Amino acid sequence: MSKPATTVKTAVAAGATTVDTISRVTGLPPELVTAITDELERAGELQVDHVGFGCPVGSCGSCASSESCESPSSK
């Protein structure tokens, strides 16, 4: 795939909101999608909603939304 970042951005614009969905729609592995969304956010190309409230600090294993959570501490 020659333009993975553009593909992810397009997928998000088309309505994919979680890493899982983006991964499924684009065919890119979830790890790559996560890395790309991080960098897209850094570059200002994407707005990521970090579900920050009510997060157990340091113990994301018990969190139900840890799969779709974009927060760095959940990785």
Next chain:
Amino acid sequence: MSLLGRLRHTSTGPTCHEDVSTAAPDTGQRVIALVGNPNVGKSTLFNSLTGAKRSIGNWPGTTVEVGQGRLAGHAPEKSTGPLGSIPELTVLDLPGAYSLDPNSPDEALTRDLVVGRETHELPDVVVLIADAPNLTRSLYLLAQLRELPLRIIVALSMVDLATSAGIGVDIDVLAEAAGVIVVPVDARRRHGVDDLIKTIVDELDTPVPSPRRESDHLEQMTPLEVLDERFAWVSRVVDVSTVPTAQPRPTFSDRLDRVALAPVVGPLLFLAVMWGVFQLTTTVAAPMQDGLDRFAAGTVSDLAVNLLDLIGLGGGVIEGFIVDGLIAGVGMLLTFVPVMGIMFLCLAALENSGYLARGAVVTDRMMRLIGLPGRAFLPLVVGFGCNVPAISAARVLPDARQRLLVSLLVPYTSCSARLAVYVLVATTFFGSAAGTVVFVMYLVSILFVIGIGLLLKATAIRALPDDPLFIDLPRYQAPLPKMLFDLTWVRLRGFLRTAGGIIVVTVIAVWFLTAMPVRGGGDFGEVDPRDSVYGELSAGLAPVFAPAGFDDWHTSAALITGFVAKEAVISTWAQTYSTAEPTSESEPGILGERLRDDFERTSGGHTSAAVLAFMVFLLAYTPCVATLAGQKREIGLRWTMGSVGLNLVAAWIVAVAVFQIGSLIT
């Protein structure tokens, strides 16, 4: 003085919040910077690398905590020997960072140390700690670091963790693909640390590698493009160096490929897909085209005529120019849009879904015959729908000479506009055998493509690269609608810009020539077709076709407008015979009768041969103006003119041959 420069002049010692002292001369201190994502075991490794003498403190002028220590096993000699003092090797443990584009002061420091600095200010070696279970994330930093003039070593940690998670990393492949030395380490158990130290020391003596990038103009790219490039690189490196530790199971893509790449079924499937594209284009585009045509030639034209009458400019030259020239020209341009749009959309879908790569594989062998790679099949098949997008489709080929060859061959593919003429002619002259005749024309088209291809390969376009087939097959994916529309719109816009002006100008020119009287005393715009400049031109041209059996001015007139668009052949015939256009292609009506009479006359009784010769000539003589515009854009004016020349010569020779041989038989 730079921060790192100041550091070099400091002696290490266990102090916190130290302020650097200057003045000590450069003792040849070398700096090794440890970088990496947070939570990859960097600090543990730092401890293993530095032994006893280490300190943690704020980097001068910042609130960022940095570890600093001497590389284990490399204390300076107590005395200075004949070679002077042995250089001290300082290890810096920089805070975790995901990227050199900083999100925090922590990351800003790492960036500060490696970006935009003079060589002597840079760390002597950068050790990037990457963790195998999160290889993609770790390697992004490497993608950035390799763009800088740095010596880089990758320390790969947690390899065992990755293996038990089902992902094996092949260190050697990783090193080769990434272009850096990779040392596996397990800091907790001290495996690999000695290797790493030795590698670091060895690396210090090597020259600094020049920055490595995938493309040369990184500075002029948008942030998104830069991300695309870096991640495409990371993705590729990770893909080739990670091996599933369990037996590789077939993915969904693999199961599709069982069919798509299969020896017999594969090519058939591809033909079916292309046929489907072709059908889709004609069935969906045709009614749209009719609609646009009626709109332009009917509604808009009537409106214009009425308006002009209103302002007193009705009738005469101006009305002719506006209605028969400008509006007709723009109308014709618009009728191309549905075909082009749908064709581009289908092409984009094929590309995006990943199926195009499979198509290239299955058609490869066939195309090798004419010295083209499998991908060349695509533009040629598109050409059977419409030549115009086929020229643009030639861009799928990576090599310029291959693109040239394909662009020269596209005109010989029989497009759907030509089909319209064939159907009319075939039903007029061959009745129930019309279908067969049309099918034969398609075979002739294929023969032309192969024949001209071989001819060109032997003469004008020699030495085509003979690439062994080597195609990376991407995973199948559902095409993204927005991406498809973007791609389609960009290509459509390109076509309109290129061809638009030319089509309109040509239609206006034809109108002008038809309106301009030469003899017979008519006024401008009121003249009989035969008495116009256009009529004279056509009559003058007609004798050229005598050896081919159709030297009548009506037909040469039609062929001249066929230069603008093949559909115009029929309307010009109708115009020159002063009859109404046939209401449907399969009911020629009066026009058919007139054609029969004239062909009978010019062919001396060998009507069928002459008709076939005409159809062959129509097939090959020149593509429509829009195609020529596309050719000029892709291969330049000279090659385009050469192409037209070849078209005319080849078409004439074969048409004459068909008539002469046909006359002998019938």
Next chain:
Amino acid sequence: MRLVDLPSGQSAVVVDVHAEAALRTRLVEFGIRPGVVVMSRQRCSGGGRMVQVGNARLALDRAALNTIDVEVHQVETDKGVTL
């Protein structure tokens, strides 16, 4: 044996690559070099093969496949998986 003869579904280790410089560089960029495990997935129309290297899939024609020598090993890993 040559990679062209590796049966579909079988994995093997690359032993040698005889290709000339340009092709060999491209092969290496995609991970095909001595010591690497490749898996022959299926035959392609035209006589080539689709081969898996790491997670990537490549379509190679007979000419390219003939330049790659491979060896089939029976190797037991910790999990008892054989190559």
